[in-house]
Amino acid sequence: MKKIILLGYMGCGKSTIAQKLSGIVSIPYVDLDEYIEKNEKMSIKQIFENHGEIHFRKLEHTYFLELLNNPDKNIIGLGGGTPCYANNHEFLIGEGVTSIYLKASIDTLFNRLVSNKSKRPLIADKSEEEMKEFIAKHLFDRSFYYNHAQYKVSVDDKSIEETVNDILNLLA
Numbered sequence: 602m603k604k605i606i607l608l609g610y611m612g613c614g615k616s617t618i619a620q621k622l623s624g625i626v627s628i629p630y631v632d633l634d635e636y637i638e639k640n641e642k643m644s645i646k647q648i649f650e651n652h653g654e655i656h657f658r659k660l661e662h663t664y665f666l667e668l669l670n671n672p673d674k675n676i677i678g679l680g681g682g683t684p685c686y687a688n689n690h691e692f693l694i695g696e697g698v699t700s701i702y703l704k705a706s707i708d709t710l711f712n713r714l715v716s717n718k719s720k721r722p723l724i725a726d727k728s729e730e731e732m733k734e735f736i737a738k739h740l741f742d743r744s745f746y747y748n749h750a751q752y753k754v755s756v757d758d759k760s761i762e763e764t765v766n767d768i769l770n771l772l773a
């Protein structure tokens with residue numbers, strides 16, 4: 602198997618879990634958001650501000666396919682919205698791909714994101730009250746796409762190590 606893909610809503614822990622997993626299984630980790638930033642020489646925030654979300658979604662699709670099509674064995678951490686645009690969800694299933702949805706409740710996401718939203722353009726300007734409602738609606742809309750993953754791992758009330766162990770069991 603060449604690609605292990607982690608997906609899920611902003612703050613579910615894709616970057617954190619992928620980094621830890623990468624160290625344990627000795628498979629290199631690529632974070633799609635960071636890959637876009639490196640290639641475009643701009644932060645995600647700047648891409649949204651300077652060129653708008655539609656442009657970002659096009660870049661996201663192009664770079665996602667670029668990562669998928671390279672022959673290296675990788676763990677790929679997607680952006681929170683990646684599966685929900687440009688038919689990217691169709692690439693979660695296929696030969697050489699294992700996709701895992703890190704499923705978090707609205708409360709878990711809210712608690713993780715509330716103090717850590719400035720780099721996330723979709724929620725950066727929301728008040729605490731607005732954020733909870735926004736996450737609830739957004740997660741509902743996006744679940745359809747996230748559920749195309751081959752596997753689901755619940756992350757609520759689990760340590761990073763516990764979630765990584767759940768994933769290792771799936772991969773065994």
Ligand SMILES: Nc1ncnc2c1ncn2[C@@H]1O[C@H](COP(=O)(O)OP(=O)(O)OP(=O)(O)O)[C@@H](O)[C@H]1O
Pocket residue numbers: 609610611612613614615616617618634679680681713717721756759760761762764
């Ligand atoms: N299992 C966990 N237990 C406690 N905190 C966690 C856990 N996993 C991640 N976190 C914390 O939650 C926050 C969000 O995690 P992370 O940045 O990995 O999410 P993400 O899914 O990559 O988000 P984004 O889509 O915005 O890049 C971080 O502050 C991280 O330390």
Ligand SMILES: O=C(O)C1=C[C@@H](O)[C@@H](O)[C@H](O)C1
Pocket residue numbers: 610611634645679680681682683720721722723
């Ligand atoms: O949920 C989203 O749509 C996003 C999540 C982040 O990972 C970034 O890809 C960007 O901020 C958009």
Ligand SMILES: [Mg+2]
Pocket residue numbers: 615616617632634678
């Ligand atoms: Mg991340």
